[in-house]
Every structure is written in structure tokens, then in C-alpha cells.
Amino acid sequence: MARVIFRWTVLTVMGVFFLLPLIAMVEFSTRDPETWPLLLDWPRLAEEYPALAEGILASLAQAALTSVLMLVLLVPTAIWVRLRLPRLRRVVEFLCLLPLTIPAIVLVVGLAPVYAWVNYLIGGSSLTLVFAYTILVLPYAYRAIDTGLSAIDVRTLAEAARSLGAGWTTVIWRVVLPNIRSAVLSAAFLTVALVLGEFTIASLLHRTNLQVAIEFLGKSSATVSVAVSLTALLLAFALLLVLSLAGSSSKERRS
Amino acid sequence: MTGVAVKLEGLRRTFGTVHALDDLDLAIEPGELIALLGPSGCGKTTALRILAGLEDATAGRVLVDGKDVTRLPANRRGMGMVFQAYSLFPHLTAAQNVEFGLRLRRGPLTRAAEMLDLVGLSGFAKRYPHQLSGGQQQRVALARALAIEPRVLLLDEPLSALDAKVRVQLRDEIRRIQTEVGTTTLFVTHDQEEALAIADRVGVMRAGRLEQLATPSEVYLRPATAFVADFVGLSNRLSGSVNGDVVEVLGARLPLVTPHAGGAVTALVRPEAVDVVPDPEATATVLTSSFLGSTSRVTVSVGEQVVVAQVPSGRLPELPAGTRVRVTIQPVAVALE
Amino acid sequence: MAEVAEAVPRRVAGRSRPRAGALLGTVPFFAFVTIFLVIPTLTVVIGAFTGAGGRGFTPANVRALTDEYILAAFGRSITLSAASAIIGAVLGALLAYALVTAKPDGPLRRVVTAAAGVLAQFGGVTLAFAFLATIGLSGFVTLWLQEHGLDPYANGVWLFELPGLTLVYTYFQIPLMVIVFLPALDGIRPQWREATASLGGNTWHYWTRVAGPLLAPAFLGSALLLFANAFSAYATAAALVSQGSPIVPLQIRGALTSEVVLGQANLGKAMALGMVVVVAVVMTLYALLQRRTAKWLG
Incomplete structure (x- = not known):
């Protein structure tokens, strides 16, 4: 009985602490009744807040391109290393997890000279952030894909396919990939969620995205910026919540 | 202590x-x-x-x-x-x-x-x-x-x-x-x-x-x-009929653990109480026999019923599948289902 | 088991050296990671020891870390990280404990762990704005409190200083603690409590002699992870604090954006190196404690 009282006391107090800011955002963003209709009216939004519109579009493009680049770089490499170069696995793992111990602000310091070259070679578009973001999401994406690969016996699958006459490309594309579909999907989801929330690198490399635009807008129009924040937040919540609920239910199915 | x-x-x-x-x-x-x-x-x-x-x-x-x-x-x-x-x-x-x-x-x-x-x-x-x-x-x-x-x-x-x-x-x-x-x-x-x-x-x-x-x-x-007979050790479930304070199973008269009113019953008989001896005249036939170490288990069909007997392994060679055997049961007390 | 499973293919690979052709397949990955991860990391390390002209080895930047204002920034960063880690660890552990007393695959636990997974990632500008809307000067809670005669800012506005940052950081620290501490709590077996009781111990004995010592490494390790998490955070503070640079990440921002003072860029690299060193030390301790936990509660 004491346990039940303890449990619900803790959960209630925590619930209030975690819900209050979200409720406050709803309340704050509805103080001006014009705010929400404006957000739903894209042409007007783009006209009145061009920087915000630009940031939203930039973030969406960055999220999509980062997912693609991450998958293209990571998935074949992870499979290939498991199949043919098991001794390199530790190196790949180390490199992929390295960004966890390097704070984003530190990465920016080191990236600044690299981006001077990027500017020189392909220009200063906000889409060039995709390179840095791919590094940023590497640990999360790697862990998702590695978990997926650990759950199946890649070697045996590949040997079976090769004994049936398949080449390496067929093995990766037609045999291994379909078996780690959910891992690939969760890596992509995580990437989208992380990119939509990124601020540090974009802001300090003087490029724009959603978060930079929100921060900039905060100085002039607090209500709109809070409303956009809330929208972005709920979007990320929905993405990650679907991910974690799907993850826990697939784990149950396996056991 | x-x-x-x-x-x-x-x-x-x-x-x-x-x-x-x-x-x-x-x-x-x-x-x-x-x-x-x-x-x-x-x-x-x-x-x-x-x-x-x-x-x-x-x-x-x-x-x-x-x-x-x-x-x-x-x-x-x-x-x-x-x-x-x-x-x-x-x-x-x-x-x-x-x-x-x-x-x-x-x-x-x-x-x-x-x-x-x-x-x-x-x-x-x-x-x-x-x-x-x-x-x-x-x-x-x-x-x-x-x-x-x-x-x-x-x-x-x-x-x-x-x-x-x-x-x-x-x-x-x-x-x-x-x-x-x-x-x-x-x-x-x-x-x-x-x-x-x-x-x-x-x-x-x-x-x-x-x-x-x-x-x-x-x-x-x-x-x-x-339940105890079934849970503790392996038992044959054999049909028999109660007559007074004994139950008749496959021609053997066995004492009862607890008294019973009488009639057709199922008796639980331990394999080690069952013995089989080769006899070309008998009607029972060995179905399978399996070696378990010092003892062996022999499955026998008797009419409609299947009986498991436990015999010393040394006697296994004389009991291949298909052998005609005579089935005897030692008169130890049995429980009824 | 995983160790054994891995050891076998490695031994096989050792016998037959991979052909150069197989290595070619990894070139795109290694090339990309070299340009965008290895070179930036080396830039920070080397730059920290490079003079203002861009040439020559000099300990000057690193020595400048001992300047009073930089030391003070590190001190505040560590205070903020430690405070938010301790608060987050204690409250997160309580929440995690409340969860393990519930049914292991009941809806309550599933929903709360899923929410914790989401909230632990939540930070940056949106989090800062969420708190501005809550207890900013015209925030929801601030106005409500003022209507009831309570002014949270009667003694000055603390939201944009360390106390405010600590409060805001707690919002992602508690969920992170729940995620990393829950597995350790799940490792506690009911037999230990019962064995303690049958040996004559009461609840106090159980917590001080069994559960406490068993959970201590996991708790400490999780708190260290929270520390590193807060120490590395930039976006939340950047969006909340626009004037002054109380903590190291904001000092680095200053060094990066100010082109006035010559040689500031390499001072930024030295501060960045300082951050990496702190995080590396903390993460190493975390890994050591994690290993102990795996042995006891795995």
C-alpha cells in the first residue's frame, strides 16, 4: 500500500513538472488568436515571416538529405565490415561512437576550418550542414543499425545466398537489407528527430534551419516563435514516441 | 544441536x-x-x-x-x-x-x-x-x-x-x-x-x-x-474389476490400497511389478524394448491394452520385438483411478 | 555469450587476410569520417597548441585557460552540470524506482519509459522557449503566481542565470536518468530482499547493506553520464542567455564570433580541448562503473 502511494505521488509530481511547460506553451501561443491560423496558412506565413519559412524548408531538406547520406554511408559499411572485415569492426564502432564524447560546440570549433573549404568549393548553402549532421547522428544511427544486424546471423545468411550463386551486391541489397528494415527505419527516424532539433552547428556556422529561425524570431515575435516551437516539439515527440513504442513491441514479439 | x-x-x-x-x-x-x-x-x-x-x-x-x-x-x-x-x-x-x-x-x-x-x-x-x-x-x-x-x-x-x-x-x-x-x-x-x-x-x-x-x-x-501413484514413478493404467478386497487385472489378483465398492475400474500398476517371460503359447507380444542401463523397459501388447514392464537388462536379448510373452504381476497393493 | 560469439569469426578472419578489394568497400565511410570528424578533432587538439599566427607550437593558449575569467567559466559549468546531475539523478532514480514497483510490462511503465526516451532528447531552443512561456517574465506560471501575491522574481530574475539553467536542464536530466538507471533497478532480484529477511535483516539493513551497495556504482555512473550531458549542452543555454557568457560553451561562442581580438580563435580551441578532457575523464569513470554494474546486476 505504501508503495502504491509512493508510486503515484512521485508520478503525479513528475507529471506536473513535465506537463506544465507544454501547457504553458499552449496557453502562451494562444494569447494572440491570430497565431495558430497564421501557422496553418503557408503563403501568408512565408510572406510575413520569410526567415521562418526559409528555416522550415531548410530543416526539412536537411533532415531528408541527412537520412539519405547517413544510410548510404553507414548501412553498406556496417554490413560489409561484418561480412568481410570483422577486424575493422572495433575501429568503425569507435569512430561512430566518438561524437558522443565530443560536445557539439567542440565539433563546431573543429568544423569551422573544414567549412571554410566547403564554402570555397560548393558554396554556403544551408544544405551543406548535412555533412556535419551526418557526423552528429552517427552514434545513434550506428547503434540502431548494429542492433538490427546483431539480431540476425549476417554471415550465415550471406553464405547461404552466396552458395546459391548471389554476388555481394545481391547479398547486401536483396538478402541482408530486407532483414534489417526496421533497424534502418529507426535509424532514419532518429536522424530526422535529431536534425529537426539541431541548433548549435547551424547557428555557429552562420547557416539557417528551423531552430535558428525560431531563435531569431523569438527576439521579435515571442508568440509565433513559441507556437512554432510547440509544433516542432510535438512533431519530434510523435516521431520518437512511435519509434520507442514500435521498438518495445517488436522486442516483445521476439521474446 | x-x-x-x-x-x-x-x-x-x-x-x-x-x-x-x-x-x-x-x-x-x-x-x-x-x-x-x-x-x-x-x-x-x-x-x-x-x-x-x-x-x-x-x-x-x-x-x-x-x-x-x-x-x-x-x-x-x-x-x-x-x-x-x-x-x-x-x-x-x-x-x-x-x-x-x-x-x-x-x-x-x-x-x-x-x-x-x-x-x-x-x-x-x-x-x-x-x-x-x-x-x-x-x-x-x-x-x-x-x-x-x-x-x-x-x-x-x-x-x-x-x-x-x-x-x-x-x-x-x-x-x-x-x-x-x-x-x-x-x-x-x-x-x-x-x-x-x-x-x-x-x-x-x-x-x-x-x-x-x-x-x-x-x-x-x-x-x-x-494422483500419487501417477505422479510418483511411472504407472501402467490397466482395466480390471474389483471383487471384494482385491482387484483382478490381467488374471492377477492384487490387494487394494483403499477399499472400493466394486465393479469395473482402472488400476495403476508399477512397471517393476510386471514381469514378462517368453512363451510361444501366450497371446501377448513385445512391441518395443529400450535399454536404460541396469534395467530395461519392455512394452507389450495384451489384447487391447499396452503394458510396460521393467526387467533386468541381462534378459533383453531374449525379448526382441515380436516375441510372444506371458505377463505376470506381483501381488503388491495398487491404487485405483 | 556475446564475447564468445564474436571471438569465433575474428579468429577465422585472422587466418585469411582480407584482400585489398574488400577494403575498398569501406573507403567512402572512412573518407567522410576523416574529413568531417577526424580532421575537426585534430584541428581542435593541434589548434589548442598553435600560436596566433597559425604556426609553431605554443602552450600559451592552454596556459590562458588558467586566466581568471576562463577558470570561473569552467567553475560555473561544472557547478551547473553537477547541480543538474545530482538533482536529475536523485529525482530520476525515485521515478525509476516508482516504475519498477509497477507491473513490468504494464501500460504505465511502457508509456513512461517511452516518454522518458523522448524527453531525454529534448533540449535546445524549443526547451528554452518552453520555459520562457512557463516562468519567463510574462510566463504562464509567473503570471499565475503574481496574481496570487507571489513573485518568483522578487529578488531578481534568476531564470537566465545558473539557477534558471539548472532548472531547465533538469527537464532533460530526469528522463535520461530514468533510461540509464532503470536496467540496474531491474537487475535487483527479489530473492535478495527475502534472503536478507530470512537472515534476520529488516528493511534498513536491506537498503544499507544489500540494495544500497549494489546500486551505488550504477547510480554514480548514471550521475556521471548526466554530468557529461549537461556539461556538453550548448543550445539551451545559448537560447536562454543572450548577454554575458557564464559557462564554457558560451565562452567558446564568444571566441568563435568575436573577430576583434586576434588569437581568440585558438583560445576557443584550447577551451574546446578543455571540455573534451573533462568529458573524456567523466566518460571513462562512467565506463568503469558500468562494468562493475554489469558484473553485479547484469
């Missing part, structure tokens, strides 16, 4: 509408080792946990040495308990685990070394649980339970997580140690061989009730109910 008497009186335990224990009475003599045997869910573990004070009885009393301890919390009952597995504290060495109860009592710690010696692990005092094998862990758990000089020793399926060889070895050792220290002991298991080998008396449980409480040989040879 001599043991104390333990009495469970009318124990009941209900979870919702399920009766885990249904009016259980059990008296354990001082120094005796009783094994509670039964399928999972029969209430044997619940009985042990109520005796330990880890669970509350819905009704009934627990008496230890004549005193009512039903309301006494677990930590004041002085019962040594050995769990199925993983009960050692992983952050303490074997010796520290054994000392744990002694420290709580502020007693002398020298007893810890004696106990490790008793279970044959004096060389492993400084090892941590994860450095010990499953069998060694259970020995340490036994030493830890005995170190506090418990009034009653409770063993909750202590061998079921071990592999077969270690299981037999440790079983015999538990019996040796228990006889040596003379502590009244309750041993819970679902393994009939284990119960029969270790206990002074075996209590066979089913659906929260005690079906039979008797010495191992009695439980085996004179099962009180069909």
Missing part, C-alpha cells in the same frame, strides 16, 4: 478465486527432513514461504516448537532459507555472504569458516558469486543459511537450476549435512526422484492439499491415491 517441531495448522492462502493452499495440515518432527513434492502450482512453495514468513496465510496457524509464529515477521523467525538460484549477494565474497547473518546478529564470525568447511568450500572464501559455479553458489547459500543456526531450514527447489550430475551430488550432500546438524528441514521440489532420495517423509501435494504424507518407500509402493 537438536531440531524443533514445526506444525502447520489449517493453512489457507487464496489469490482472488484461486486457492493456493486449501486447509493444509502438516506436522514435522524435530530433526526430520520432509520433502514437499508436487507439480508446479500445487501450493508447495506457498507453504514453504508462509512458514518462512515471506507470505501471509489467509487463515491458519504456524507453530514452531509449540509457539505460534503466524504473525512474526520473516526476519525474526530464525529460519535459514536456500532459494532456487541467484540468492547470493553479488557484491560480497562467499565468506562475506556467510557472515552476513552473523553480523546482523553481532555474533562471532568464526562460524562462517566452519560452515564453508562443512559444505566443502573452505578454499573459495574470497571468491565472488560470479566466480563460482552454480553448484558452488548453492553450497554457499546453504552455508549462509546454516550459519545463523536456524531453528528450521527451508530449501525451495535448491537443485532445480543445476545440471543432472551436480544435482545428485549436492542432493546427497545436503542430506549428509542435514543429518549432521540435525536441523528440522522442509525441502520443496517437483522432482520425485529427488524427494524420494533425500527425505525422511515425503508429502505429495495437489491443488493446495496434501494427498499423502509417508516414508518414501510407502509413497512409492503404497500410493494412497491415484
